[in-house]
Amino acid sequence: MQALAARLKNWPSAQPLLFLPLAAVVWFLLYQALVPASEALVAALPVARDSHLGSALQFFFYDTPKVLLLLTGIVFVMGIVHTFVSPERTRALLSGRRLGSGNAMAASLGIVTPFCSCSAVPLFIGFLQAGVPLGVTFSFLISAPMVNEVALALLFGMFGWKVAALYLGLGLLVAIVAGLVIGKLRMEHHLEDWVRAMQNTATPTAAVNAEMGWGERIDNGFHHVREIVGKVWPYILAGIALGAGIHGYVPEDFMASIMGKDAPWWSVPAAVLIGVPMYTNAAGIIPIVEALMGKGAALGTVLAFMMAVIALSAPEMIILRKVLKPRLIATFAGVVAAGILLVGYLFNAVL
Template structure:
């Protein structure tokens, strides 16, 4: 009987450990809401109060986002061992008509991440050598235009609204990425990101031999420790801000200033949406409620875009990755695109 080699035994151990870890992750993730509800019941705070809503949001969203981040970062670390930076750069950047931005924005459609969960992929793309403007196209598209948002919009408002949202949302992501890319602002990445970008690119580019699975999993663990270890305090702070807004900002107040008549309603809706935090699936029920209270569709969708693509918690997390000038440029370019979308919707509907 042929015995397994030490390398084969090590591979089996790693595969078993990863499978067990994934099973535990799925079991915990599926019970987060129940655990949050149980934790709230121990506090004695009524769930329908402002404080109760804010606490429930924080207790549920904090582990949810951290768990998603851990899974995504680990997977990205493993995936990066298969693809050299030059190949990734060629795949996403392109040399004609911003094809890299189009591909990155399109990739964002099929990745239903909230803005905070998309940040690790943003860092992973930079580390793999993908141009800054292309990574921004993904960062904007991933939370703002995805299959969850499109499916809900189609079910609530029909295919024309869903298709218009898809087209305009992709346009914002592509054009914003192109503009940021043309500005050449790579020097405004934080120093530690530039360091791992250079380090990671060099390491992966020199992998001439085929790596073993244990080596790939070890790379994923290193990636997990390096990225999540730096970002997690910002995530906790960001979700805390979002929880406060979620619990204490009344919907009636927002609906009252989101009418179609005033020219300032669209920028006001964007400003209100920025401090909030939610993914597309979470914010669309709010959109439906606001529309039921008389808010204009374009204004509400601009609000939705600002929540998913320009949330203040996301800015807090991105501050660990980007310097203030690049964050300001990102916010300005994307805000202009969202305002355009809001005014177009209000004009044609």
């Protein structure tokens, strides 16, 4: 029995060409079963389906496995992608880049790094150490939590490709422009002294192992899932539970009065201000976004709230205070907030 268990454990990496398509089929079948399974679970409970509690439970039973399936699938794929591009290679690509091309490259790299705002800070410090320009580094810090593949996958699954594509384009624009503005202000002297002292002290590291076999790459995909999904699943459950409560119990008229399409102009900045004290990542906040949308909230206002939560969180500011002086933190927050407001108003105008 132990020998069989060991063979099953090692089978994915031993037979990658068979495992990958089979895993894709299983993932697709599970995804297709989410709606009937969630409805069956609610029907098995002594709860009326059209009640507030029944609606909230169906939302929770459907969205929890949906988000976990999307997150697990995309993180596994990106774990394989990361075997081709290491953090050291990333720093090497960005160091020496000028403003403009470097900002665009850094923001694009943020898409394939599924970090929350706080976990992106150590890599931000590593970029500074490697001599990456400050404005270029900020483009990565903004993009990594806000426009990563987790956010895009979940937006695509919940709202379709048009919303995901528009969010991608505008999110990258915010990251690039904000980095350019900060770079042009030449605020390097507002880095803490210990950060400035370690700049350009990094030693070269080995390049990515291009000869790594597919079995090892699949193992890395599983490791990526354990590391990332293992850390964010509590945020997912908390976010979906809150979203379920909003979906089932919050009156539609109340939400529409604050974030609805006919809400006053100040609803977008109010949503940003509400989002800043909160802290979660894309996996935790998007179910709340979906619930708010179901209550009649305007897409741009809700996305501005979402972007503020994941790109301007209070915990991130506390961590950044160890690296940046207050004036640079205030500049960063102000520039990004202005970009988020623009995105919110633009989404509301065109959708």
